Amino acid sequence: MLDTLYRLQDRIRFVADRQKERDTVPEELTEVDREYREKVDTVARLKQRLVAAELERRQAEGQLTEVREKLKKYQTQLRQVQTSREYGALLNEIDGVEKLVRSTEDRVLSLEEEIETDRTDLAAREGNLPEETQQHEERLKDWRATQRAIDQDLEAARGEIKQLESQIPARDRAEFQRLIDKKGGLAIARVLNTSCSACHVKIRPAALQTLKAGREIVYCDSCKRILYWDPRAS
Numbered sequence: 001m002l003d004t005l006y007r008l009q010d011r012i013r014f015v016a017d018r019q020k021e022r023d024t025v026p027e028e029l030t031e032v033d034r035e036y037r038e039k040v041d042t043v044a045r046l047k048q049r050l051v052a053a054e055l056e057r058r059q060a061e062g063q064l065t066e067v068r069e070k071l072k073k074y075q076t077q078l079r080q081v082q083t084s085r086e087y088g089a090l091l092n093e094i095d096g097v098e099k100l101v102r103s104t105e106d107r108v109l110s111l112e113e114e115i116e117t118d119r120t121d122l123a124a125r126e127g128n129l130p131e132e133t134q135q136h137e138e139r140l141k142d143w144r145a146t147q148r149a150i151d152q153d154l155e156a157a158r159g160e161i162k163q164l165e166s167q168i169p170a171r172d173r174a175e176f177q178r179l180i181d182k183k184g185g186l187a188i189a190r191v192l193n194t195s196c197s198a199c200h201v202k203i204r205p206a207a208l209q210t211l212k213a214g215r216e217i218v219y220c221d222s223c224k225r226i227l228y229w230d231p232r233a234s
């Protein structure tokens, strides 16, 4: 039973380590990977910006139509005013609206320029992307192969974990899991040269004897982990 638990712990640790390895891009590839991701992100960002800019342009064009109509209306009114006071007030209004027309025209124009620039930029970037993707995958080829090999290891280890777990009574499994969580993933420590391999504290001779007899579970006096004695290795 202790053999099973020890193997289970070993496999759980193996899965955690390999999973981490699988999900970590190797240092020599992080820069390459970052550059490629940036290219992909830029294309996505440009697309979003284009949609937003086109919406802004339509809104600005709508505003421009409104202010131009307002201006026309005021200019018509100007021909019908009777007093110079009214005339002066209306000229003031017209002045304000003319300013608004000019600033709105500028806004439409600058949005059109931006859209044009973004479109050209996007087309160039999108055109390059398939080749860049291919190059990127080429550079990552060895890493992808490593990942696939790790995936196979993981699958085998997970299968073994399931099979091992099915051999352990539920209560013992719960106790083991509790200890695993509490002891940073190491619930069972091997005995090496009569010491606990986790905390390196020497094991009392009597405890060592009980352990070797193999009839009951012995905990390390110091770190409280389950001790595991492997007659083949000690």
Ligand SMILES: [Zn+2]
Binding pocket: 189, 196, 197, 198, 199, 200, 201, 220, 221, 222, 223, 224, 225
């Ligand atoms: Zn210990």
